[in-house]
Amino acid sequence: MAEIKIIIFEGPMCCLGGLCGPAPDPILIDIQNTITELQKEFKDSVEIVRANMITNFKDFLDNWDVYQRITKEGLSALPITKVNGKIIAEGSYPNLEMLKSEVERIITNLVKEDSLKIDADKRR
């Protein structure tokens, strides 16, 4: 199971992923590339989901902080990116660097926690 879960909440788009029509938005191509890169680098330890408003609206209500922002700022608050429950980007897509550093930070913390646990076990 992935230790790190990234969810990107997106506004309504004409099709899943938004890469449709004669002129797909370059921003959407970028985020798809970012996701692919991240998945390649961290493999199974990172799970990335794009929550589409049309098909996954329940995800928006389940993440109350995300819904709350929409009701305050309107759809312009989207896209919102959450990493392990924490909002790290709002109003625009995060870039690869941003996501990478957040994932690395979490992994470092997890490793620290693990080694503390091992130390404690040894002492027992």
Added chain:
Amino acid sequence: MDEELEIIRKRKMVEMLNRLKQDERKPVLVRIFDLLLSAASCGPSGCGSGGCGPSIMSENLAELETLAYNLVTKYGKERIRFELVNILDTSIQNYKDVYEVLREKKGESLPIISINGEIKFVGRVPTFEEMDRAINAVM
């Protein structure tokens, strides 16, 4: 003396009639809270031709429309008024009790229907009989 009484009686009657008229003018307000998306909100870039993708509105809209139509047919459009509130709209924050239901029941809560400001149905489209009873109770 009799004349004075007559004047008072007439005045009272006019007052009463006015009150009745005012009551008639005030229709029952049914608010429907649901998720509404339209093709107009298609994509950050839109889609050139405009002909792509689904134009999605609420899943319940067809059912709600029939319900509203049947109720208006029975009571007349002067007696009953419908308002559709998109839960994505910032105005949703004005309806504190609805916001609370959404927070508690999440996706299970839609649609939410209130009658004269009081929440009556949560998470489903009521039948005509149920709505009829609820509306009759406040008329």
